[in-house]
Amino acid sequence: MPAKKDYYEILGIPKNASDDEIKAAYKKLVKEWHPDRHAGDKKKQAEQKFKEIQEAYEVLSDPQKRAMYDKFGYVGEGGYVYEPNGTNFGTGGFGFGFEDIFRDFDDIFNIFFGGQRTSTASQSSQRGTRRSSRRGEDINVELVITDADIFTGKDATIEYDRYDACENCHGEGVEPGSKWVTCSKCHGTGVVREEKRTPFGVFINQHTCDACGGTGSIPGETCHVCRGSGRIKKRTTAVVNIPSGVEDGSVLRIPRKGNAGSYGGEYGDLYVHIRVRQTSDYKREGDDIIVTVPIDYVTAILGGTAFVELPNKEKIEVEIPAGTQPNDRVVIKGKGIPNTRTGRRGNLVAEFKVSIPKKVSGKERELLKEIAKERGIKV
Numbered sequence: 001m002p003a004k005k006d007y008y009e010i011l012g013i014p015k016n017a018s019d020d021e022i023k024a025a026y027k028k029l030v031k032e033w034h035p036d037r038h039a040g041d042k043k044k045q046a047e048q049k050f051k052e053i054q055e056a057y058e059v060l061s062d063p064q065k066r067a068m069y070d071k072f073g074y075v076g077e078g079g080y081v082y083e084p085n086g087t088n089f090g091t092g093g094f095g096f097g098f099e100d101i102f103r104d105f106d107d108i109f110n111i112f113f114g115g116q117r118t119s120t121a122s123q124s125s126q127r128g129t130r131r132s133s134r135r136g137e138d139i140n141v142e143l144v145i146t147d148a149d150i151f152t153g154k155d156a157t158i159e160y161d162r163y164d165a166c167e168n169c170h171g172e173g174v175e176p177g178s179k180w181v182t183c184s185k186c187h188g189t190g191v192v193r194e195e196k197r198t199p200f201g202v203f204i205n206q207h208t209c210d211a212c213g214g215t216g217s218i219p220g221e222t223c224h225v226c227r228g229s230g231r232i233k234k235r236t237t238a239v240v241n242i243p244s245g246v247e248d249g250s251v252l253r254i255p256r257k258g259n260a261g262s263y264g265g266e267y268g269d270l271y272v273h274i275r276v277r278q279t280s281d282y283k284r285e286g287d288d289i290i291v292t293v294p295i296d297y298v299t300a301i302l303g304g305t306a307f308v309e310l311p312n313k314e315k316i317e318v319e320i321p322a323g324t325q326p327n328d329r330v331v332i333k334g335k336g337i338p339n340t341r342t343g344r345r346g347n348l349v350a351e352f353k354v355s356i357p358k359k360v361s362g363k364e365r366e367l368l369k370e371i372a373k374e375r376g377i378k379v
Contacts, residue, residue, distance in 0.1 A: 007056035007069065015070070019061070026057040132215070133265035136163065139258040143240060144275045147311040150337055153244035157237055158272070163259040164234050166226035171264050173230040178221035183212035190216040230263050240272050245287065245340040248276035280311050287346025288336045292353050293318060300324045300354045308350060310335070318350045326354045 008015050011025045030053060031037075038046040059065045141160050165171035174180060182188040186209035194205045208214040222228040238257050246252075251273050258268025283290040293306050303322030309315050316335050321328075329351050336346030360368065372379045 005052070005056070007060050010052050010056040011060065017060075022057070022060050026053065026061070029053045132263070134262040135265045136259035136261040136268035138268040138271060140271045140273060142273045142275055143242075144277055145242060145246075147276055147278050147280070148313070149242060150246055150276060151244060151310070151312040151314075153246070153338075154242050156240045156242060158240055159235060159237050160270075161233060162236055162257075162270075163231040164236070165260040165264075166223060166230055166232050168225040169223035169230060171230040171260065171262075173223055173226065173228045173263055174219045175221040175223055178219065180217040181220050183209060183216055183218050185209055185211040186216060188216040190214040231260050238270060242274070243340050244338040244343065246274055246276075247284075248274065250274045278311075280309075282311070284337065285349075287339050287344075288349055289346070290349045290351060293320075293350045294353045294355050295320055295324065297354055297356050300326075300352070306350075308348065310348070316348055320352065324352050324354070326352065328352050 008017070011017075011022065011029065013021055013025050017025070030050070033046050033049045033053060035043055035047045035050055059069050139160065139162055141158060143156060143158055145154070145156070166173075169176065172180075183190075186192055190209055190212065191206045191214065192209050196203045196205070209216075212218050219228050223230070226232050238254055240252060240254065242252070251271050254270040254272065256267040257270035260267055281292065289310070291308050293308060295304070295306060299306075299320055301323065303324070304320045306318045306320055307315050308318055314335075316332060318330055318332065320330070329349055332348040332350065334345050335348035338345050369379060
């Protein structure tokens with residue numbers, strides 16, 4: 001018999017953890033223990049740990065398996081369930097009691113069907129014949145814009161594929177006038193169960209019904225357009241409102257522009273991932289834009305002006321103070337990138353790069369010698 005594992009301990013979460021907490025813990029641990037991130041002996045340890053994490057998440061992320069695990073302590077491969085509790089049985093020390101076995105059988109039944117043991121006809125009528133709806137999947141797309149667009153914002157039309165509700169059956173999956181009927185193989189439960197009693201307990205093997213795919217119902221007459229899925233894949237468009245000041249890597253959400261839900265479920269959302277294509281040499285720090293301004297050494301000494309062209313083709317005059325040193329900065333307020341929320345522009349920061357010529361003319365050399373003599377510099 002496999003050793004009993006504490007799946008909550010493996011994921012590092014409390015037993016009352018929510019679905020979101022389980023998912024977050026799983027994602028964190030998978031990233032940390034992925035075998036590709038380790039080498040040598042550590043890789044073997046990571047492989048074992050990764051397998052345990054996957055096993056724990058598979059059980060705790062499934063409501064039925066989690067309920068079974070919380071009640072009976074173990075969910076084995078293939079859906080086998082057993083619990084080593086009750087009075088000690090025989091000399092093997094397995095800890096099974098026959099009264100526990102038969103009492104727990106009703107508990108197992110309650111976990112799967114939400115009540116006392118009833119006839120299959122009663123279960124089928126309680127469940128109904130219509131497939132349950134499910135929210136549509138979200139869709140992720142990438143949109144490339146230029147850095148000029150971040151100064152003004154823009155509306156962009158994108159094309160992408162998504163599933164729409166079938167117009168023939170209105171998302172129901174059956175021909176108009178037909179309906180879903182209870183699956184005769186699983187009697188509406190969605191699972192096929194096999195029980196086996198042994199001296200060590202009741203072993204229950206359950207698997208998804210292959211006739212209805214685990215839904216408990218089958219179409220009376222399948223829709224000839226969508227073939228029972230309730231959805232049709234189509235090419236569609238959406239208008240994306242890109243605000244000014246948007247940053248590279250930003251994600252914009254457009255509600256209900258994702259895939260149609262199954263059997264009347266609501267649409268998912270469309271997530272647009274923004275990529276900004278840089279067309280000029282600058283750095284962005286928040287709403288500020290930092291540009292390098294090359295200046296001649298004479299201008300650095302005497303002062304002067306320079307012009308900076310922003311990605312949106314706006315030209316800004318920059319005053320260069322006399323005595324400017326390499327990497328000195330001048331800030332021009334209100335000439336940076338617009339803030340996404342307020343619309344107010346950040347600052348333009350001009351960083352000066354002083355250019356020293358490698359060669360000068362004869363006349364310039366003589367003048368520089370005169371300056372050196374005036375300053376008491378021996379050359």
